Amino acid sequence: MMAVPSARAAETRERILSAAAEEFAERGYAGTSIGSIAERAGIGKGLVQYHFKAKVDLAVTLVQATFAQAPFANVVTTDPPPRGIAAIVASIRAVSRAFRDTVRVRAAVRLVREYDIIPVVFPTPYVGWMAVMAQCLRDATDDGDIPPGLDFETEGWHLVATFTGVQETSHRLTQRQDLPERIEEMLQRQLRLFGVVDPERFLRQGSNQAPIS
Template sequence: MNAASAKSAETRERILGVASVEFAERGYAGTSIGTIAEKSGAGKGLVQYHFKAKSDIAVAIVRGAFSKAPFANPLDGGAEARGVAAIVASIRGVSGAFRDDVRVRAAVRLVREYDVIPVTFPTPYVGWMARMAELLREAVDDGEIPPLSDYDVEGWHLVATFTGVQETSQRLTGRHDLPERIEQMMALQLPRLGVRDLERYLGA
């Protein structure tokens, strides 16, 4: 990548970073191209060079958030984990992203506000659901849980349960209690899947 391309990529990332903070805090309607341009130091013309409309920025944030780790891909440093251990690591990783990653928080808010945004967003969570189904199959293969009737359905429900917990945590405490609530969720859900030794997986 030459110097001009590198500078252009850096500017684009800076715009997305500022936009993520604005969308997470103010929502789509409360965020303007002008504010993003001012706070990023890029200028309105340069913002619109990279993104023709505010909705294009929103799409880029949503696509970036839900297509990368920890949603669809193995967690960094967790390639060795399989089955139930990998499910726990993935859920904890996503929980941390919801709490600490402003781009994920922005993406979640934007998806929630889809009805006022003139664009079709990439469907969230589907990659994570598929990952959960894959890990459940590993857990069965490794003898950690008994065979399941439908791995895709179980993966869907794990993700849906998580999203409900995080949404409730957001509404009631601004996600301050999310780590505790997620641990409680897993302590309830894992035995339902047939996990017997909870301490082995949740003790860490």
């Protein structure tokens, strides 16, 4: 008997978070209110505030949950997991799909970008991903797929920074409709810059078109 209220509460909480994500993604932090979230969720303001006392609590929950999960946490779900250049390509494609197709990711990224108007300290984004990219480049060098001599940490930083610039430009110009194609162009350019041996061998693996769950 006790499981029914708990399940209902969990369902309501998720409903609120989904509505909040849509509001934050579309309107930003300043343009979103508890009232607009409640209206989108189809529930009363009091019920929203029962689960989340303030708008900032919703923002923190969304950001923390998003950056703790795949693809930002680089949780690998394939067996065997990709390595080196293959892992870089798979990771960047997965994150680009999340930016394009997952409203909670879009909301979290926008909230982090608006950190200066939100009264809370968010986790620093991307640093873990940069470290993973650096390790992938190190593995690729060990595997003989790129020549030695790269500064792995610097190149990992620039790889992630290049991605963030591409996705932001795609967002501004086409609402990320052209993001899959732009990401493939970016990958081709980056692999050539790294001196990858036969980059098409890695780019042929997988696709950037399928939606991410």
